[in-house]
Amino acid sequence: MIGDRRLPGTPDLVFPKYLAAIFVHGCFWHGHDCRQGRVPTSNVRYWVPKLAANRERDARKEQGLLDLGWRVLIVWECQLKDADHGCVIDAVDRWLRAN
Ligand SMILES: [Zn+2]
Numbered sequence: 001m002i003g004d005r006r007l008p009g010t011p012d013l014v015f016p017k018y019l020a021a022i023f024v025h026g027c028f029w030h031g032h033d034c035r036q037g038r039v040p041t042s043n044v045r046y047w048v049p050k051l052a053a054n055r056e057r058d059a060r061k062e063q064g065l066l067d068l069g070w071r072v073l074i075v076w077e078c079q080l081k082d083a084d085h086g087c088v089i090d091a092v093d094r095w096l097r098a099n
Pocket residue numbers: 027032033034035036037076077078079
């Protein structure tokens with residue numbers, strides 16, 4: 001199922017049967033620890049708090065889902081860019097069926 005506005009953070013994909021929610025995060029905006037997630041070196045006083053606020057919001061959304069008994073998986077943009085998409089789908093499938 002695509003999204004569900006009733007859930008905290010409106011996850012990108014939801015699997016109610018598994019109580020599983022998946023977010024697909026852009027590395028820059030969500031502050032991934034990868035090359036694309038680096039904070040810009042210019043206008044640091046704008047970007048540092050802006051990106052920190054995004055990460056805090058993400059953490060609150062994730063905790064909101066966990067509190068409701070959902071599991072949460074984050075798929076990062078960089079994992080999709082260079083990956084064999086079959087591997088990503090297999091990994092998500094294994095995650096869904098775990099527990
Ligand atoms: Zn990344």
